[in-house]
Amino acid sequence: MMAAARLSFSDITALAPMVRVGTLPMRLLALDYGADVVYCEELIDIKMVQCQRVVNEVLETVDFVAPDDRVMFRTCKREKDRVVFQMGTADPDRALAVARLVEKDVAAIDVNMGCPKEYSTKGGMGAALLSDPDKIEAILKKLVTGVSKPVTCKIRILPSLEETISLVQRIEKTGVTAIAVHGRFKEERPRHPVHCDYIQAVAQAISIPVIANGGSLDLVKTNSDIEEFRKATGTSSVMLARAAMWNASVFTRQGPLPVEKVMEEYLKYAIRYDNNAFNTKYCLCQMLRDKVESPLGKQVQAAQTNADISEAYGLQDFYQQTLEQLQTRRGALQSSSQPDRPIMDGDVTTMAVKFERREYPPQITPKMFLLEWSRKEKLEQPQYETVQRSQDRAFQSTVTVAEKKYRSSLWEKSKKFAEQAAAIVCLRILGIPEGRIGEEDSGLVCKRKREGRMNGTTEEDVSKKRHVADILHSTETSEPTVVANGDGHKPTTPEKPPESPEQLTL
Structure with missing residues (x-):
């Protein structure tokens, strides 16, 4: 029964991990439009291992909160069986500590071995791991034997096909459930064509599912292109990044929907789940693409809060109603607490x-x-x-x-x-x-x-x-004293009523 409940990576279409994009609103939107599996953005193990797991009863989420009160990862019941937690790591013990912290709230654990950006590689993480197969093996074995959920990894292709095949065969022996392959070399960028032949060779060389990645723009522009990319790479599954970021309705067979509709649905999730306003802005600007300098785009760029962004999209009433609902829920939770139990x-x-x-x-x-x-x-x-x-x-x-x-x-x-x-x-x-x-x-x-x-x-x-x-x-x-202030003293900080859902986290 346990094995049957594990997330399958065969014949799926997934939302790829994307920094600043793969937060809860985008993941839920992708699921709405037909994605089978959704990956969170890469989260660094050093930051995650300091987090505390907090059940947020107001938002009905599980939050992993850093010491500075930042929510590093937020998830909810809706995606629990389909969200993959991707981490950046170069340390087996720390990777295991993070995986154990989140494993009961996610469907699988993934290790990023393909990100070529400096913030990832400078710590020996991401694509830097590709040159250290021993460390790759140590990390994956530690995770496979240490957690109850499936473990996967995402790589880029190596300079030669032989090296790539040798690496994925070694990875397969660690016991991972699947491998995602971005069909570009470490130094290549999205403007370079994806190497479908490399991905196809990997799929033929190992028996576990291979997830093809890197086809956005050149090969995948609409939903019908996903199957063509799957055939071109010979894989069982496909993972989409930029195509989904620009218009998440690429996952629906009835799509694509107008991007204006997609942005509105995304913003509703961002409001409902108290998404960071600057993250919300970033995602909306990616959807606007060449219209980012339009009047709407300029209004979004100038916004400082989710309330400001809601006004730009004419969702002031939805924003206010959501705010009131969250406030009501917060009050009800506080009044139902048990005051007599120390x-x-x-x-x-x-x-x-x-x-x-x-x-x-x-x-x-x-x-x-x-x-x-x-x-x-x-x-x-x-x-x-x-x-x-x-x-x-x-x-x-x-x-x-x-x-x-x-x-x-x-x-x-x-x-x-x-x-x-x-x-x-x-x-x-x-x-x-x-x-x-x-x-x-x-x-x-x-x-x-x-x-x-x-x-x-x-x-x-x-x-x-x-x-x-x-x-x-x-x-x-000259001795410091903490004074017991009387009722006549005003608080050191002015009392202000909550102004947005960002202020309603318990």
């Missing part, structure tokens, strides 16, 4: 808690209660460390009390609210009153503070004075 995240105790201001009297906050309790227990005052998430400018705070850390797993709209949420987590874990309306008076905060007056001064003013005093004390002692 979870350890490293050395931090977390709970899914939000600070709801209406649940507390005007002059009372959880931070105030935590501060007063710490003083009563003769502990150092609580210390707050707050971070801001780049995609939606939301905040999350960690409070340290008695050398233990507490944090809400939910993100807040302001630094102030994030600190209050962290204080709530700490108070609830420790079983300390937090001052909510209807809560029995604990005596932690005196009556004058509850009434908001202390010698004619509001608690807000008192907090400000304490804040200034703490800073002065810190300056005098």
Whole structure:
């Protein structure tokens, strides 16, 4: 049963891996139009191995997120059984680590051995591997024996047919499932004719499926040309790059569709799945081709956000509706969280808690209660460390009390609210009153503070004075102090509502 479920590379038409093109919107579009298999763009192992796998419930995707919060690879259930993850690597152990990171979310793993661009070859990756068959063998064997999914590779042809045949026969012995062959030499570019005879010789020399690549422009312009390219190379399968980039409807037998329609469908996917705006621009400009200097092309080039691009294509309503849907889903997910179950995240105790201001009297906050309790227990005052998430400018705070850390797993709209949420987590874990309306008076905060007056001064003013005093004390002692800000302090970053789907990633 396991073998039957594995992705087949026989008699398929595939979207080739293309840097800056093969992201989720283009892959889904290719599947819509009839592609059997879709490859992601080449992703470098050094970057991927640092990523964290994150289930994005708002977008309904699985994201692999780098330490700087960039999403390096995003996929979804729709393509799970047909997407091939292509990596750039020159290290067997690192290749295996990346493959194991992504294997349960993809259908197969591919190693790039054909890219002639410097960003790939300078690290010994891509086409640079072609001159090191021992390393090729080591990488592929490590992957074949180390992961549960099919392993493939993509190569370019070598200077002689004999060398090419010798290499692919050696690759076949590693146990890979298929080989994609770009029918050009390492130094050749798309303007050079593709060597169909080399690809045909490879297909005859090995028993595993061979995927022909490199036929765009010269040989494949429409869907009917795909079968001709398959026959000319003697392969079981064909892989398309530029022909699909220019108009993904090349995969449909009813096509080609007008490129304007294809661009609109692509943009809808880009909006729906929060595609990086500059990546979206790049792909649309590739589709525009010689019309890139048209009024539409200039408007796309000038766009800075997906909202701007949507306006260029008259999709403002679709953009706004999608934004609202994602916001609604995000709110529903947060409200359905279980706030009463503490979870350890490293050395931090977390709970899914939000600070709801209406649940507390005007002059009372959880931070105030935590501060007063710490003083009563003769502990150092609580210390707050707050971070801001780049995609939606939301905040999350960690409070340290008695050398233990507490944090809400939910993100807040302001630094102030994030600190209050962290204080709530700490108070609830420790079983300390937090001052909510209807809560029995604990005596932690005196009556004058509850009434908001202390010698004619509001608690807000008192907090400000304490804040200034703490800073002065810190300056005098030259010791850094993290100040427990009172409610009267404005957040260091202005509160802004989300403006685009890019800001809705959980």
